[in-house]
Amino acid sequence: MQGHVIMWPFFEECFLGRYFPYDAQERKQGEFERLVQGLMTVDEYLAKFNELAKFAHFRIAMPTSAFLASKFRRGLNEEIADKIVGAASRDFGTLVQQCRDIEDVCVVSKAKKAKVSDVKGTEVVAVDPNKIEAMLDWERPKTVTEMRSFLGLELKERLTTAPVLVLPDSAEQIELY
Numbered sequence: 449m450q451g452h453v454i455m456w457p458f459f460e461e462c463f464l465g466r467y468f469p470y471d472a473q474e475r476k477q478g479e480f481e482r483l484v485q486g487l488m489t490v491d492e493y494l495a496k497f498n499e500l501a502k503f504a505h506f507r508i509a510m511p512t513s514a515f516l517a518s519k520f521r522r523g524l525n526e527e528i529a530d531k532i533v534g535a536a537s538r539d540f541g542t543l544v545q546q547c548r549d550i551e552d553v554c555v556v557s558k559a560k561k562a563k564v565s566d567v568k569g570t571e572v573v574a575v576d577p578n579k580i581e582a583m584l585d586w587e588r589p590k591t592v593t594e595m596r597s598f599l600g601l602e603l604k605e606r607l608t609t610a611p612v613l614v615l616p617d618s619a620e621q622i623e624l625y
Contacts (some may be wrong), residue, residue: 472475476503484523490547493523507575527554 463596464473480500485493501511517540521529524547526558531550 473503476500485525490544492553494544513540514538518544520544
């Protein structure tokens, strides 16, 4: 049998019709159009954006860097979007890097201001719950080296989960034992 020349658009239409039905394509396009950063980091948002951006080509022949940058910018959370308005680039890669830089500054700023209140309203420094969760998920040590490493983390866990001491309220009577 002699080979037949099949044009790419025809092949793509047949292939997608069989393995990626039109209604599924529409759902993915809708997800892309509604995607917003919300509480995701810039890198998490970028990963989800890139995952869904490949479905944008069903509506647009070939998304340009400017199109992707515009869509990415519209989905940013307010904290980053407010800071990037004047500096926003039309180049997608440059815009993403600007967002990362702004996020880094915001994270450092938040870390300096991070305070929570205990029951009496006294301010104490907050502990990052993700780091504590990572320590708690540590595997059981099997060697001496792993045991030493674990004991260091055990001490760290005890220090980060122990009650935080605060100065007594001078208006209250203090009892010493």
